[in-house]
Amino acid sequence: xxxxxxxxxxxxxxxxxxxxxxxxxxxxxxxxxxxxxxxxxxxxxxxxxxxxxxxxxxxxxxxxxxxxxxxxxxxxxxxxxxxxxxxxxxxxxxxxxxxxxxxxxxxxxxxxxxxxxxxxxxxxxxxxxxxxxxxxxxxxxxxxxxxxxxxxxxxxxxxxxxxxxxxxxxxxxxxxxxxxxxxxxxxxxxxxxxxxxxxxxxxxxxxxxxxxxxxxxxxxxxxxxxxxxxxxxxxxxxxxxxxxxxxxxxxxxxxxxxxxxxxxxxxxxxxxxxxxxxxxxxxxxxxxxxxxxxxxxxxxxxxxxxxxxxxxxxxxxxxxxxxxxxxxxxxxxxxxxxxxxxxxxxxxxxxxxxxxxxxxxxxxxxxxxxxxxxxxxxxxxxxxxxxxxxxxxxxxxxxxxxxxxxxxxxxxxxxxxxxxxxxxxxxxxxxxxxxxxxxxxxxxxxxxxxxxxxxxxxxxxxxxxxxxxxxxxxxx
Amino acid sequence: xxxxxxxxxxxxxxxxxxxxxxxxxxxxxxxxxxxxxxxxxxxxxxxxxxxxxxxxxxxxxxxxxxxxxxxxxxxxxxxxxxxxxxxxxxxxxxxxxxxxxxxxxxxxxxxxxxxxxxxxxxxxxxxxxxxxxxxxxxxxxxxxxxxxxxxxxxxxxxxxxxxxxxxxxxxxxxxxxxxxxxxxxxxxxxxxxxxxxxxxxxxxxxxxxxxxxxxxxxxxxxxxxxxxxxxxxxxxxxxxxxxxxxxxxxxxxxxxxxxxxxxxxxxxxxxxxxxxxxxxxxxxxxxxxxxxxxxxxxxxxxxxxxxxxxxxxxxxxxxxxxxxxxxxxxxxxxxxxxxxxxxxxxxxxxxxxxxxxxxxxxxxxxxxxxxxxxxxxxxxxxxxxxxxxxxxxxxxxxxxxxxxxxxxxxxxxxxxxxxxxxxxxxxxxxxxxxxxxxxxxxxxxxxxxxxxxxxxxxxxxxxxxxxxxxxxxxxx
Numbered sequence: 001x002x003x004x005x006x007x008x009x010x011x012x013x014x015x016x017x018x019x020x021x022x023x024x025x026x027x028x029x030x031x032x033x034x035x036x037x038x039x040x041x042x043x044x045x046x047x048x049x050x051x052x053x054x055x056x057x058x059x060x061x062x063x064x065x066x067x068x069x070x071x072x073x074x075x076x077x078x079x080x081x082x083x084x085x086x087x088x089x090x091x092x093x094x095x096x097x098x099x100x101x102x103x104x105x106x107x108x109x110x111x112x113x114x115x116x117x118x119x120x121x122x123x124x125x126x127x128x129x130x131x132x133x134x135x136x137x138x139x140x141x142x143x144x145x146x147x148x149x150x151x152x153x154x155x156x157x158x159x160x161x162x163x164x165x166x167x168x169x170x171x172x173x174x175x176x177x178x179x180x181x182x183x184x185x186x187x188x189x190x191x192x193x194x195x196x197x198x199x200x201x202x203x204x205x206x207x208x209x210x211x212x213x214x215x216x217x218x219x220x221x222x223x224x225x226x227x228x229x230x231x232x233x234x235x236x237x238x239x240x241x242x243x244x245x246x247x248x249x250x251x252x253x254x255x256x257x258x259x260x261x262x263x264x265x266x267x268x269x270x271x272x273x274x275x276x277x278x279x280x281x282x283x284x285x286x287x288x289x290x291x292x293x294x295x296x297x298x299x300x301x302x303x304x305x306x307x308x309x310x311x312x313x314x315x316x317x318x319x320x321x322x323x324x325x326x327x328x329x330x331x332x333x334x335x336x337x338x339x340x341x342x343x344x345x346x347x348x349x350x351x352x353x354x355x356x357x358x359x360x361x362x363x364x365x366x367x368x369x370x371x372x373x374x375x376x377x378x379x380x381x382x383x384x385x386x387x388x389x390x391x392x393x394x395x396x397x398x399x400x401x402x403x404x405x406x407x408x409x410x411x412x413x414x415x416x417x418x419x420x421x422x423x424x425x426x427x428x429x430x431x432x433x434x435x436x437x438x439x440x441x442x443x444x445x446x447x448x449x450x451x452x453x454x455x456x457x458x459x460x461x462x463x464x465x466x467x468x469x470x471x472x473x474x475x476x
Numbered sequence: 477x478x479x480x481x482x483x484x485x486x487x488x489x490x491x492x493x494x495x496x497x498x499x500x501x502x503x504x505x506x507x508x509x510x511x512x513x514x515x516x517x518x519x520x521x522x523x524x525x526x527x528x529x530x531x532x533x534x535x536x537x538x539x540x541x542x543x544x545x546x547x548x549x550x551x552x553x554x555x556x557x558x559x560x561x562x563x564x565x566x567x568x569x570x571x572x573x574x575x576x577x578x579x580x581x582x583x584x585x586x587x588x589x590x591x592x593x594x595x596x597x598x599x600x601x602x603x604x605x606x607x608x609x610x611x612x613x614x615x616x617x618x619x620x621x622x623x624x625x626x627x628x629x630x631x632x633x634x635x636x637x638x639x640x641x642x643x644x645x646x647x648x649x650x651x652x653x654x655x656x657x658x659x660x661x662x663x664x665x666x667x668x669x670x671x672x673x674x675x676x677x678x679x680x681x682x683x684x685x686x687x688x689x690x691x692x693x694x695x696x697x698x699x700x701x702x703x704x705x706x707x708x709x710x711x712x713x714x715x716x717x718x719x720x721x722x723x724x725x726x727x728x729x730x731x732x733x734x735x736x737x738x739x740x741x742x743x744x745x746x747x748x749x750x751x752x753x754x755x756x757x758x759x760x761x762x763x764x765x766x767x768x769x770x771x772x773x774x775x776x777x778x779x780x781x782x783x784x785x786x787x788x789x790x791x792x793x794x795x796x797x798x799x800x801x802x803x804x805x806x807x808x809x810x811x812x813x814x815x816x817x818x819x820x821x822x823x824x825x826x827x828x829x830x831x832x833x834x835x836x837x838x839x840x841x842x843x844x845x846x847x848x849x850x851x852x853x854x855x856x857x858x859x860x861x862x863x864x865x866x867x868x869x870x871x872x873x874x875x876x877x878x879x880x881x882x883x884x885x886x887x888x889x890x891x892x893x894x895x896x897x898x899x900x901x902x903x904x905x906x907x908x909x910x911x912x913x914x915x916x917x918x919x920x921x922x923x924x925x926x927x928x929x930x931x932x933x934x935x936x937x938x939x940x941x942x943x944x945x946x947x948x949x950x951x952x
Contacts, residue, residue, distance in 0.1 A: 114832075136729075137729060159674040161672060166671075169645075172681070182921070186921040188921045188922045189922060193832055193899075194863050195863070196830050196859070197830060197901070197902060198636075198646075198685045199901050199906060199914070199917050200918050200923070201929055202684065202685055203926070205648070206681070208678065225733075226728075226729060226733065227731060229731050249590050253613060254613070255705050255771070257701075295732070296777070297776065298773045354671075356590075357590060357591055383672070387670055422670055423669075423670045424675050425673070426674065428674070430675060438676065441675050441676075442676050443664070446664045446665060449664065449933065450677045452932040454677075456929060
């Protein structure tokens with residue numbers, strides 16, 4: 001990606017015009033135009049970068065509307081940005097223009113425990129939502145691993161989830177309504193203040209997962225769930241990934257639905273063995289971490305049900321954590337992975353494809369075949385219960401041959417995913433990283449409808465241009 | 477509504493042309509054109525009626541596509557119809573034209589227990605889905621009271637739910653993907669075969685609840701849930717609706733989320749007392765039916781938790797059903813209601829508004845004030861946990877004054893609902909019965925977007941014209 005400071009096509013004069021419109025509304029302290037200051041707002045966790053011409057920090061719905069209106073009138077691209085923890089480049093302003101940071105839209109507007117909901121601005125962190133909800137005995141199901149640093153706006157833009165989705169669903173299942181500003185600077189209110197409603201088309205779910213291409217979300221009404229009475233964690237160690245995957249299927253078919261069902265494959269196990277002090281049995285080739293929540297009185301039976309499902313000749317050990325210390329210890333393997341991967345391969349490619357659970361083992365096996373073929377280390381872990389696999393390609397980005405191999409390998413990973421009736425992304429979205437593959441994943445008629453819907457919300461194509469759909473489709 | 481047999485504007489010749497196109501594709505046995513035969517396809521459970529010019533019975537996605545294409549080319553209105561159990565007139569062909577009955581699209585295409593899903597044609601009955609799922613240890617959460625006679629296509633068109641929505645969600649939360657034919661006769665595939673996915677815009681949820689105005693659904697991929705180990709039913713009888721509503725709020729704030737939490741108000745209790753042999757305490761004014769599912773071992777604690785929430789000075793009795801006979805007996809009151817209402821007021825108006833749970837008692841109280849003001853008997857029951865109230869106006873439709881009063885009264889019911897941040901429909905939809913109130917429920921910008929989306933899917937406005945949006949907005 002180009003890293004020049006400003007768009008050559010967009011002249012500085014237009015940006016000055018924009019600043020003049022916005023300054024009286026936002027105040028100088030909420031506008032950045034110095035390229036050095038704008039710089040950090042040009043990246044996200046994809047490590048792609050493109051410097052915006054301007055960064056603005058609205059505090060209210062009304063200020064967002066003023067900003068979108070001005071960008072609309074002056075035909076300036078606008079990218080809404082949470083905390084930049086996304087991995088697909090969705091928040092990178094590839095056409096320069098304005099980055100609208102929601103950092104200062106960080107108010108919890110309303111907590112309504114009687115109706116089990118919370119209204120927040122998009123810049124509120126996921127962790128803040130969880131902590132606020134907890135005070136009233138509730139939680140909000142989406143729990144990405146970046147919860148402490150990612151914003152609700154970003155969670156909604158990408159339909160983010162995390163381990164709990166297996167039992168409680170994603171952002172789409174846990175958001176009642178939205179307030180937003182479309183690409184035409186129209187203020188809209190979608191959805192309901194109630195947990196049921198069928199009145200007109202579902203614009204709420206249409207905006208969730210649309211990666212900021214249809215509207216800028218300014219408020220979200222989140223559905224809250226009562227905290228379970230208790231939780232328990234189990235760890236099952238297997239000789240083969242195949243046996244672990246079979247156990248996952250058995251677990252998913254019985255009534256004790258875990259609130260997390262994570263797996264770690266052979267390559268991960270080897271990585272941990274070679275690079276950490278964590279001790280694992282020598283014949284361990286796959287791990288499952290299974291968390292069960294519910295009533296205290298049901299826990300012995302629930303854990304027994306899981307234990308029964310976990311049984312297999314290839315099961316080496318199954319442990320249950322009964323104390324907070326034991327829980328920490330069992331999670332240790334999983335938690336050690338991310339920093340380990342960062343150390344070993346600082347520029348790893350982290351995909352989040354989904355396959356039907358019945359294809360989990362076959363998919364993992366095939367990645368090891370690809371790893372050999374392309375001479376790239378591939379390690380897999382993720383949310384087994386949903387078939388959501390974080391495929392990590394550990395490459396040296398300074399080695400051009402390996403970069404090319406990684407591209408070819410990824411193409412095969414995606415093709416295999418789709419062949420298995422899987423999905424290119426479970427929780428990260430498309431952004432720019434996967435937009436070239438969109439036509440493989442969505443058939444032409446559905447894709448055409450999406451692009452027409454895009455034009456309905458944003459006829460001048462100013463909102464996050466070049467994202468999701470390949471860039472040829474956009475005209476800003 | 478007009479009940480003339482055929483549209484005066486649409487000439488018989490066009491219909492003949494249509495028949496000539498469809499006959500070789502569908503066969504004579506799948507086309508009805510005799511007005512006497514078409515007649516029964518002109519109604520739904522709203523008791524509105526309008527005779528279609530033609531009724532067709534496709535068996536496959538491809539046949540649906542042929543039918544939509546022909547209607548598109550000849551500009552003939554097309555209404556998709558499940559089993560006509562809807563209450564809003566959504567399936568009534570008010571502009572005549574073609575009724576596409578999904579009766580013969582009744583195949584369960586695939587059951588995939590390993591991936592916990594089922595693919596069905598839209599004409600499959602809800603009950604068939606439940607029975608088929610049960611064989612594999614699963615259920616599909618939406619359970620309208622018409623389950624034995626309503627189709628999945630209709631459930632999806634109206635985002636139908638039922639008691640279980642309180643814990644398991646509605647059709648929107650339990651459908652992974654759809655196959656459909658748009659108003660331009662384009663075949664589309666939406667959503668995923670997996671339980672997670674964030675790739676492009678959510679067309680699945682956009683179609684669910686769109687009442688056949690965007691596309692004709694030809695296949696649905698339903699997400700299945702494992703059947704719980706056990707279920708228990710409790711009945712709590714209160715001296716006041718206020719006390720019952722307070723109990724509902726307490727129940728909703730703790731971790732034992734019931735799988736049904738139904739209520740019956742004072743007017744219903746009186747009705748039952750006066751018209752049935754069911755015995756209820758003399759000071760009973762409100763009833764709650766609370767069903768809890770989960771692990772057997774947790775049941776005593778779960779029921780105790782509910783009992784604790786139910787406690788109040790106004791609680792008269794709380795009973796738990798421990799045998800199937802006892803369950804039947806406790807449900808008896810609720811089950812007696814519908815036939816009773818049909819007997820007393822065969823043309824009752826049955827609304828399904830939703831208010832935030834915290835306003836439940838206040839809303840019910842206000843309906844009794846309205847009942848007195850308008851001299852109309854109003855009885856309320858419904859899904860208390862979601863605040864979803866079936867407001868029943870028992871009127872004599874042959875009394876013009878009462879009919880006028882009912883209209884005025886309903887207007888106040890809807891205004892009150894919206895004032896309480898409620899929703900006009902929880903599970904029935906808008907159809908024609910509530911389309912005049914749509915502009916009160918949805919703000920103009922969101923409404924304009926919906927209408928533009930309608931034009932994207934159905935530019936010639938042939939699909940279910942005159943529904944949801946008021947008729948002035950349509951042009952067929």
